[in-house]
Amino acid sequence: GDSVTQMEGPVTLSEEAFLTINCTYTATGYPSLFWYVQYPGEGLQLLLKATKADDKGSNKGFEATYRKETTSFHLEKGSVQVSDSAVYFCALKGDQGFQKLVFGTGTRLLVSP
Amino acid sequence: NAGVTQTPKFQVLKTGQSMTLQCAQDMNHEYMSWYRQDPGMGLRLIHYSVGAGITDQGEVPNGYNVSRSTTEDFPLRLLSAAPSQTSVYFCATSEGGGYTFGSGTRLTVV
Numbered sequence: 001g002d003s004v005t006q007m008e009g010p011v012t013l014s015e016e017a018f019l020t021i022n023c024t025y026t027a028t029g030y031p032s033l034f035w036y037v038q039y040p041g042e043g044l045q046l047l048l049k050a051t052k053a054d055d056k057g058s059n060k061g062f063e064a065t066y067r068k069e070t071t072s073f074h075l076e077k078g079s080v081q082v083s084d085s086a087v088y089f090c091a092l093k094g095d096q097g098f099q100k101l102v103f104g105t106g107t108r109l110l111v112s113p
Numbered sequence: 114n115a116g117v118t119q120t121p122k123f124q125v126l127k128t129g130q131s132m133t134l135q136c137a138q139d140m141n142h143e144y145m146s147w148y149r150q151d152p153g154m155g156l157r158l159i160h161y162s163v164g165a166g167i168t169d170q171g172e173v174p175n176g177y178n179v180s181r182s183t184t185e186d187f188p189l190r191l192l193s194a195a196p197s198q199t200s201v202y203f204c205a206t207s208e209g210g211g212y213t214f215g216s217g218t219r220l221t222v223v
Contacts, residue, residue, distance in 0.1 A: 004155075032210060034212075042216060042217075043203060043214040043215055043216040043217050044156075044203065044214040045214070046211065046212065049210075051210070089155060089156070093210070100146065100158050100161060100171065101156075101158075101205075101212060103148075103155035103156040103157075104155055105153055105154060105155040106155050
């Protein structure tokens with residue numbers, strides 16, 4: 001079945017450092033790919049998405065490119081802030097039937113001043 | 114604009130007790146689903162519904178029941194709580210490819 005693998009955390013960075021969180025997936029067909037963010041004590045919020053190969057999703061300085069050839073959707077940000085500290089989930093939604101979201105295990109990001 | 118409302122936010126149960134986690138939405142979305150979040154395991158689908166009167170099992174349905182009598186509400190019932198059901202539970206709706214999550218219910222079973 002469909003699955004998502006993302007790097008284990010925590011990822012600890014200093015403010016203004018470059019961020020990469022790796023995400024790879026296994027799926028049949030042409031899934032849509034997502035990054036969700038969860039701030040402490042809150043639910044999940046959609047950060048960005050891409051629905052087809054070579055699409056780039058972007059939001060709040062974060063970017064991720066849908067790479068079908070490498071089945072990857074890595075999350076990047078050029079300069080992180082303390083306020084970016086959160087748990088980040090990569091997810092996919094298949095293109096057949098009920099389109100449930102399949103999540104990775106999440107990566108905790110800690111940004112220090 | 115409330116979106117997806119989950120109640121309660123926190124709950125402690127004794128083993129064997131039953132309870133219902135409530136989920137209500139005001140967006141008229143057809144799809145609703147329940148996930149549980151456990152450390153190191155991401156979110157796993159418990160049950161989902163594609164419309165009023167229609168429900169189906171997800172990845173981890175055992176010990177949980179759902180029903181969908183209206184578009185707005187999708188309650189999750191724990192029939193006989195077990196410590197393994199200690200988790201954070203999220204309700205979500207979806208429409209046109211976008212998902213909206215509630216703020217979660219943190220359940221502890223002792």
